[in-house]
Amino acid sequence: MRALLRPLLPTAAAALLLAAGVPAAGAHGGITVAEGERGGTRIVVQGSEAHTDRGAAVDLSTVLDGPGTGPRSRVVYWVRTAAGRTFRVRTDRDASGTHHAEVLVAGRGTWQDWDVSAIVTLSTGRTLRVTNAKGDPPGPKPAAPPTPTTASTAGETSTAGGTDVGPEAATTPSTGDDAVEDVSGDGDGPPGWAIPSIAVVVVAAIGFVLLRRRSRGAR
Known part of the structure; x- marks a missing residue:
C-alpha cells in the first residue's frame, strides 16, 4: 500500500497548494x-x-x-x-x-x-x-x-x-x-470552503490513480 501511495504524494501536495490558493x-x-x-x-x-x-x-x-x-x-x-x-x-x-x-x-x-x-x-x-x-x-x-x-x-x-x-x-x-x-x-488563511475542498481533491486524485492501476492489471 505504501508503494502505491508514494508516487501520489507530489500530486497530493500540488493539489493542496492549488486548493489553498498559494x-x-x-x-x-x-x-x-x-x-x-x-x-x-x-x-x-x-x-x-x-x-x-x-x-x-x-x-x-x-x-x-x-x-x-x-x-x-x-x-x-x-x-x-x-x-x-x-x-x-x-x-x-x-x-x-x-x-x-x-x-x-x-x-x-x-x-x-x-x-x-x-x-x-x-x-x-x-x-x-x-x-x-x-x-x-x-x-x-x-x-x-x-x-x-x-x-x-x-x-x-x-x-x-x-x-x-x-x-x-x-x-x-x-x-x-x-x-x-x-x-x-x-x-x-484559507476560506471556509478550502479545507473540505482540499480533502475532496486529494481523495479524488488518489482514487483516480488506483482505478487506473487496477484496470491495467485486469487486462
Whole structure:
C-alpha cells in the first residue's frame, strides 16, 4: 500500500497548494525575505544571488497575487545594511508579473543581513508593506505613504543597486494619510470552503490513480 501511495504524494501536495490558493513563486525565486497578506492580496519577497556586468548582486523579486496586483501596481524596496546605510530601489515588472531588481552588494556587507522593506502600491491606490526588519523597518512609516514622486525619483535605478537616501528621508514620514499598512507575517488563511475542498481533491486524485492501476492489471 505504501508503494502505491508514494508516487501520489507530489500530486497530493500540488493539489493542496492549488486548493489553498498559494501563489506560485516567480522565475526568480530564492530565499524568502518577507511575506504577508491582507484582504486577499498576498506579497512574497525573495532574494537570490545574481551576477551583473557591474559585479555581484542580489536579485530581489516580489510576487503579488490578488486584488490590485495588475500592471499598474508598483513595488519599491527600502534597504538598510548592517552598517546602517539606507537606500531605495525601484523595480521592473516582467512578463510574469514579478517585480524585481538586481541590487549590487559590493561595499554593502552580506545581503542576508540587510533589513528589507517592500512598499507595494496596488492599482487600487492601497499601499502595503512587508519587511524582515524587527522594530524599526527602513522606509516610510505607516503615517507616511510614499508619494508617486518619491517612488519614481530620477536617481533611482532598477539594476544599478539603488539610490542612497539621507537619514531624514529614511526615517522621517512625509505628510499624508495613514495609508501604509504593514502586513508582514499576516495571512488571511484559507476560506471556509478550502479545507473540505482540499480533502475532496486529494481523495479524488488518489482514487483516480488506483482505478487506473487496477484496470491495467485486469487486462
